[in-house]
Amino acid sequence: MSFLRPTAQEQFGRLYFRPGAQNLMAVGIRTVDLRKVYNSPPPMAAGTGFGPRGNAKGSKQPKGQVAALDGLALEVTPGEIFGLLGPNGAGKSTTVGVLTTRVRPTSGEAWIGDYDVWKQQVAVKRLIGVVPQRPNLDFSLTAHEILAFHGAYFGQGSKERSQRSAALLEKFKLTDRANQMVRGFSGGMMQRLSIARAMMHDPQVLFLDEPSAGLDPQTRILLWEIIREYNQAGRTVLLTTHNMEEADALCQRLAIVDHGRVIAKGTPLELKASIPGGYLLRLRFGKQPELLLQRLQSLNGVREVRSADGAGTDVYADRGGSLIPEIASLAATSGAELNDVHISEPSLENLFLHHTGRSLRD
Amino acid sequence: MNWKTFGALLARDAHVARRNGFQLILQTFLQPLMFVFIFGRVMVQSGYMPQQYKSLLLPGIMAISMIFTGVWAVAMPVIAEFQFTKEIEDRLLAPIENSWLAVEKIIAGMVQALIAGLVVIPLAWLLLRPVELDINPLGFAAVTLLVALFSAAGGLALGCSVNQQHIGLMFSMVLTPMIFFGCTYYPWSALKSFPILQKVVLINPLVYASEGLRATLVPKFPHLSNIAVFVALLFFDLLLVFIGLRRFESKSVS
Numbered sequence: 001m002s003f004l005r006p007t008a009q010e011q012f013g014r015l016y017f018r019p020g021a022q023n024l025m026a027v028g029i030r031t032v033d034l035r036k037v038y039n040s041p042p043p044m045a046a047g048t049g050f051g052p053r054g055n056a057k058g059s060k061q062p063k064g065q066v067a068a069l070d071g072l073a074l075e076v077t078p079g080e081i082f083g084l085l086g087p088n089g090a091g092k093s094t095t096v097g098v099l100t101t102r103v104r105p106t107s108g109e110a111w112i113g114d115y116d117v118w119k120q121q122v123a124v125k126r127l128i129g130v131v132p133q134r135p136n137l138d139f140s141l142t143a144h145e146i147l148a149f150h151g152a153y154f155g156q157g158s159k160e161r162s163q164r165s166a167a168l169l170e171k172f173k174l175t176d177r178a179n180q181m182v183r184g185f186s187g188g189m190m191q192r193l194s195i196a197r198a199m200m201h202d203p204q205v206l207f208l209d210e211p212s213a214g215l216d217p218q219t220r221i222l223l224w225e226i227i228r229e230y231n232q233a234g235r236t237v238l239l240t241t242h243n244m245e246e247a248d249a250l251c252q253r254l255a256i257v258d259h260g261r262v263i264a265k266g267t268p269l270e271l272k273a274s275i276p277g278g279y280l281l282r283l284r285f286g287k288q289p290e291l292l293l294q295r296l297q298s299l300n301g302v303r304e305v306r307s308a309d310g311a312g313t314d315v316y317a318d319r320g321g322s323l324i325p326e327i328a329s330l331a332a333t334s335g336a337e338l339n340d341v342h343i344s345e346p347s348l349e350n351l352f353l354h355h356t357g358r359s360l361r362d
Numbered sequence: 363m364n365w366k367t368f369g370a371l372l373a374r375d376a377h378v379a380r381r382n383g384f385q386l387i388l389q390t391f392l393q394p395l396m397f398v399f400i401f402g403r404v405m406v407q408s409g410y411m412p413q414q415y416k417s418l419l420l421p422g423i424m425a426i427s428m429i430f431t432g433v434w435a436v437a438m439p440v441i442a443e444f445q446f447t448k449e450i451e452d453r454l455l456a457p458i459e460n461s462w463l464a465v466e467k468i469i470a471g472m473v474q475a476l477i478a479g480l481v482v483i484p485l486a487w488l489l490l491r492p493v494e495l496d497i498n499p500l501g502f503a504a505v506t507l508l509v510a511l512f513s514a515a516g517g518l519a520l521g522c523s524v525n526q527q528h529i530g531l532m533f534s535m536v537l538t539p540m541i542f543f544g545c546t547y548y549p550w551s552a553l554k555s556f557p558i559l560q561k562v563v564l565i566n567p568l569v570y571a572s573e574g575l576r577a578t579l580v581p582k583f584p585h586l587s588n589i590a591v592f593v594a595l596l597f598f599d600l601l602l603v604f605i606g607l608r609r610f611e612s613k614s615v616s
Contacts, residue, residue, distance in 0.1 A: 136448035140378040152370035153456035
């Protein structure tokens with residue numbers, strides 16, 4: 001055995017497994033018709049970017065009220081890595097807030113395992129670990145003290161605290177900073193320490209709100225590795241992201257969230273397969289006569305043509321580059337000039353665009 | 363209730379207070395000691411104030427130190443931790459009801475207020491010698507505890523109600539008038555030639571703190587009756603604990 005690479009469970013056995021019945025069964029997450037209406041602009045902790053969206057057309061809220069969640073329903077299977085994907089202000093952070101006892105829902109239910117989050121808060125707090133969107137580290141303490149006190153809040157003895165703290169600092173490459181105040185830490189270091197802190201009490205369910213924001217690519221990969229290992233030790237992970245690559249690489253299942261609702265869910269593969277054709281060609285013409293759009297629709301392999309106001313046209317199709325010559329000649333015969341072409345392969349970005357008409361980066 | 367978690371929260375605050383010890387000492391004692399020195403020593407020795415003013419002044423200075431320390435020790439961290447750094451969130455996620463975190467803050471503030479009050483006595487005594495004290499130990503202990511509780515609970519209520527931008531305003535609009543109209547530098551009976559003011563200042567809890575300490579430290583000076591002091595301090599304690607917990611609860615969840 002010894003010459004084999006240790007499995008995740010062996011490697012992290014000491015860090016993640018404590019004797020106790022709780023480890024036997026992973027814990028799931030469920031929300032039912034979750035609604036949250038803010039009477040004033042939501043606090044930073046609940047996400048950003050709500051600004052003008054509250055006045056979107058069709059909104060029934062009186063002025064000043066912002067509906068962050070609008071009947072959100074989720075079901076996260078015990079032991080999976082689940083991703084909430086959506087643009088800023090979609091309601092991802094508010095969902096995490098509700099599930100982690102930080103944001104009181106206006107109506108609806110939120111469950112962690114068998115516990116109703118808003119009726120059995122203390123039991124829920126024991127099960128969860130939370131990495132917030134903005135680091136909220138205790139500025140009066142050193143890195144080691146932050147982990148040690150966090151362990152103490154969860155009833156760990158002093159020996160256990162120092163062992164776990166040392167192991168986590170090592171894992172997140174912060175050992176040489178253990179005894180420094182976190183005030184002087186860089187954004188990436190704070191983020192890593194936040195994640196280490198959330199893992200300190202070995203929670204059954206780990207919430208990560210935009211975990212890789214502000215991390216350099218190398219650290220991001222280290223983080224993904226750590227999240228996967230944590231999950232393999234039987235823990236449930238819920239993360240939010242607006243990064244396609246991250247959702248695709250890390251999550252076993254995803255829910256795409258927009259305007260406080262789930263607009264699509266499934267495995268990354270299923271979701272990508274649901275995009276008509278798979279390829280997306282974003283075209284820009286000098287002007288676009290109606291006739292041209294109809295002709296585009298009739299090209300071989302084109303599944304759907306959508307034209308936004310102005311000169312942009314989105315073509316969903318089974319093939320990508322090979323369509324371009326045909327499109328160019330169609331445009332020429334229709335008297336429209338083809339100014340710009342962008343081809344993207346099947347991706348979650350396209351999926352989001354398909355469902356919402358907006359890019360994730362908008 | 364989860365005592366291990368509660369103990370760990372207290373340990374965290376004690377640890378941070380120890381780390382900032384020097385700063386805390388300067389913050390707590392510099393101002394009252396300068397005041398004691400100028401009014402109790404310079405003014406008295408030069409004959410502008412009578413000798414007995416020293417004994418009258420001591421309870422007032424002690425009340426100011428306790429109130430200032432208790433309010434500061436709770437309000438400032440609460441304001442910063444909630445609004446700017448959000449660092450309180452980690453403790454709000456500890457496995458204990460949120461209101462116990464508020465109770466922990468009050469207890470930590472009380473301990474600091476008690477230390478501040480009790481250290482002022484020997485320091486002032488050294489500076490003012492000779493000063494005549496006639497301490498009623500039981501009454502004194504009860505009053506200091508009530509005053510410590512009201513300062514810490516008041517700090518919690520203020521800290522949960524004040525925005526970071528308004529900290530300066532909090533001190534100039536709330537604490538400064540409280541101190542000057544709190545019968546700290548003069549006994550309440552000295553206001554008898556200002557009958558309206560004498561009634562109005564009764565809404566100021568600091569009045570009962572100074573008068574209560576005066577009654578239990580230097581009873582030979584005129585002071586409010588012990589019953590009035592206890593009833594009023596108890597009333598303000600309950601009121602501020604209630605408001606503080608309510609405000610904290612609503613602030614801790616969005």
